[in-house]
Amino acid sequence: MKYLKAIGLLLILAFGVFIGLSWNDKIAPKxxxxxxxxxxxxxxxPVKAVLTNDKPTxxxxxxxxxxxxxxxxxLFDATAPSVCxxxxxxxxxxxxxxxxxxxxxxxxxxxxxDKDGNIVTNYHVIKGADKAxxxxxxxxxxxxxLVGIAPAKDLAVLKIKAPKKSLMPIKTGSSxxxxxxQFVMAIGNPFGLDQTLTTGVISALDREIQSQxxxxxxxxxxxxxxxxxxxxxxxxxxxxxxxxxxxxSIYSPSGASAGIGFSIPAGEINWVIPELIKYGKIKRPxxxxxxxxxxxxxxxAVIYHVYEGSNxxxxxxxxxxxxxYGQVYLGDVIVAIDDTEVKNNDDLQLAIEKHKAGDVVxxxxxxxxxxxxxxxxxxxxx
Numbered sequence: 459m460k461y462l463k464a465i466g467l468l469l470i471l472a473f474g475v476f477i478g479l480s481w482n483d484k485i486a487p488k489x490x491x492x493x494x495x496x497x498x499x500x501x502x503x504p505v506k507a508v509l510t511n512d513k514p515t516x517x518x519x520x521x522x523x524x525x526x527x528x529x530x531x532x533l534f535d536a537t538a539p540s541v542c543x544x545x546x547x548x549x550x551x552x553x554x555x556x557x558x559x560x561x562x563x564x565x566x567x568x569x570x571x572d573k574d575g576n577i578v579t580n581y582h583v584i585k586g587a588d589k590a591x592x593x594x595x596x597x598x599x600x601x602x603x604l605v606g607i608a609p610a611k612d613l614a615v616l617k618i619k620a621p622k623k624s625l626m627p628i629k630t631g632s633s634x635x636x637x638x639x640q641f642v643m644a645i646g647n648p649f650g651l652d653q654t655l656t657t658g659v660i661s662a663l664d665r666e667i668q669s670q671x672x673x674x675x676x677x678x679x680x681x682x683x684x685x686x687x688x689x690x691x692x693x694x695x696x697x698x699x700x701x702x703x704x705x706x707s708i709y710s711p712s713g714a715s716a717g718i719g720f721s722i723p724a725g726e727i728n729w730v731i732p733e734l735i736k737y738g739k740i741k742r743p744x745x746x747x748x749x750x751x752x753x754x755x756x757x758x759a760v761i762y763h764v765y766e767g768s769n770x771x772x773x774x775x776x777x778x779x780x781x782x783y784g785q786v787y788l789g790d791v792i793v794a795i796d797d798t799e800v801k802n803n804d805d806l807q808l809a810i811e812k813h814k815a816g817d818v819v820x821x822x823x824x825x826x827x828x829x830x831x832x833x834x835x836x837x838x839x840x
Contacts, residue, residue, distance in 0.1 A: 529697070533643060534655050537699050539595045540570045540628035541645045541692060543652045544579055544602075544616070546587035563587050567646035567692030567705070568616070569628045570594075576735055577602065577616040578727070579691030580706050581609050582670055584616065592618050595626070595653065606734030610673040610807075611726060612706055615734045628693055631700025633679065633723035636660055644683040644705055644719075646692030658683030667707055667720050673804050678720045679703045685719030694721040701727070742807065743815040743836035746770035749803050750778055750789070758824065759806040761789035765840070773834050776825065793829070794822035810836070 523531070546563040566583030570576075577592055584590050590602040600618035607614045640660045648654050662680040669675050681694065685705050694703035703721030733740050746768025750760040764770050764777045778789040792800050795809045796819055813819060815838045823830050 530643070530655075530657065533695070533697065533699050534645070537628065537643070537693070537695055538645055538653055538655075539626040541595060541653065542568045542570065542577060543593040543647045543650075544568045544577075544583055544691065545591050545593070546584055547589045547591075548586070549588045560589065565647060565650050565688050566690045567688065568592065569691075569693045569701070570625050571615070571731060571735075572627050573622045573625050575618045575620055575625060576605060576731075577618060578704065578731055579614055579616065580704065581607050581612045581614045582706075583691045584614050585609075585670065590616055592616060593652070594620065594624055596624055598624060606738035608730050608734060608740050609670045611675060611730050611740070612669045612722065613704065613727065613730050613734065615731060628695075629698075629700050630728060631696060631698070631702050631724055632728075633677070633702050633725045636663060636679065636696075636702060638662060641697045642679075642681050642683055642702070643695050643697075644681070644685060644689060644692060645695075646685075646689035646705060648684075648686035648688040650688055654689075656684040661718070665720060673807070675706075675722060675726070676808065677723045677725060678706075679723055681719050681721065683719060689719075703727075740811075741839040742810050743813055743817065744768075744838065744840045745810065745834065746837055746840075747775060747777075749806070752802055753788070756788070756791060757801055758791040758793040759800055759803050760791050764789075769835050769837055773832050775821075775823070775832065775834075790823040790825050792821055792823050796820050815839070 544566045546565070548561045548563050550559050550561055551557070552559060563586070564583070566579055568577045568579035568583070571578045584604070584607075590604075591599050592602045593599045598620065600620050602616040602618050605615040605617050638660050642658055642660055644656045644658075646654060658681050660679060661682050664676070665678040665680045666674045666676050667678045679694065679702065683694070685708050689705045690707070692705050693701050694705055696702050702724045704727060705719060705721050708719045730740060746765045747761050747770045748763035748765070750762035753760055760778065761770075761775055762778050764775050776790050779787045781787070792806055794800055795806065798805070798809045800806045800809065813836055815836050818833055818835050821832045821834055823832060
C-alpha cells in the first residue's frame with residue numbers, strides 16, 4: 459500500500475513538472491505573461507528608420523515661422539529703420555521766477571524722407587509746439603527745425619542734422635492702383651510705445667476726411683490696421699515695403715482703435731512734400747480772384763474780388779459788388795473748371811492743385827442766371 463502511494467506521488471510530481479515546462483515554453487510567450495521573456499523579446503526587435511526627402515514642416519520644432527510670418531518680419535526689418543518718434547513741447551516763462559520751463563506737449567510718429575534729414579509727419583502732430591525732437595530707430599535723438607507745413611493736407615516737414623549713415627529714407631510708392639483687401643502694415647509710436655507694428659488690410663478707398671483747416675482730404679485710405687493716438691504721421695506701407703499713405707486719423711467713440719483708421723494717400727504726399735521742402739508751403743497757381751465764403755442756396759464758388767491787372771480781370775470775370783443802397787450783387791459763380799464740377803470753394807482749390815502757372819483752364823460760370831464759358835491762364839501764386 460505504501461508502495462502504491464509512492465508511485466502515485468511520483469506520477470503527480472512528474473505531471474506537474476511537464477505542465478510547468480509546457481506553460482513556460484509554449485503558452486506564456488503567446489499570452490506575454492512572462493515579464494523577463496517579454497522584455498527580452500522587445501529589446502531584440504530592430505528599430506526601422508524611415509528616411510524621406512520631405513523638408514520638415516514649420517511646426518516640427520519650437521520657434522519655427524511660416525512663410526507669412528517670415529515675410530512680415532522681413533518687411534518690418536526693412537521698413538522700421540525709416541520710422542521715427544516725434545516729441546513736442548512748449549516753452550513757457552514762469553511769471554514769478556522768470557525761469558524758462560519746457561512743458562511736454564505731445565508725441566507722434568514720422569519717417570525719414572531723404573538723406574538730407576527731412577522728416578515727414580502730420581501737421582497736427584507739431585501744431586502749436588515751440589520745439590520738436592526726433593528720435594531715430596537707432597535711439598539717437600535730434601533737435602528738429604520746421605521746414606514747411608500744409609495744414610489743408612495735414613502734412614508737415616521737419617529737418618534734423620543727423621549723419622547720413624543714420625538716415626534710412628523710406629521707399630516711396632503709389633496709391634493709384636490700390637485694391638480693397640490688399641495687405642498693409644502700419645509702424646508708429648502709439649501711446650509713446652515706439653516701433654510698434656500693426657497689420658491689416660485696405661478696408662475701403664476714396665474716403666474723405668477733414669484737414670485741420672476744414673478742407674477735405676479726398677482719396678483717403680481706410681484700413682483696419684490698428685491706429686491709435688501716437689500713430690499719427692507714421693507710414694502705411696504695402697507688401698513691398700513701399701509708402702502708400704501717412705496714418706492721420708481714426709474713427710472711434712472711445713479715442714482708441716476701433717478698426718477704422720485713415721491715411722493720406724501717397725498721391726498727395728508725393729507732390730506736397732517736395733513743395734514743402736522747396737517753398738515751405740504749397741504754391742497753388744492763382745486764378746487772380748478772391749472767393750466769397752459759402753453762401754446758403756448757392757452751389758459753386760462765388761467770386762468776391764478780382765485782382766487789378768490779373769488775367770481774371772482781362773478775361774472779364776466779375777466780382778461781387780454793393781450799390782449805394784446796400785444791395786449786394788453776387789459776382790460770377792464758378793460751377794466747373796475744365797471737366798471737374800465745382801460745388802464749393804474746396805472743390806475749386808482742389809481742382810487748381812492739379813495745374814501749374816501758365817496752364818489755360820476753361821471756367822464754366824453762372825452770370826445773371828446764364829451759363830458762360832471763359833478760358834483763363836493761371837498765374838503765379840499770390
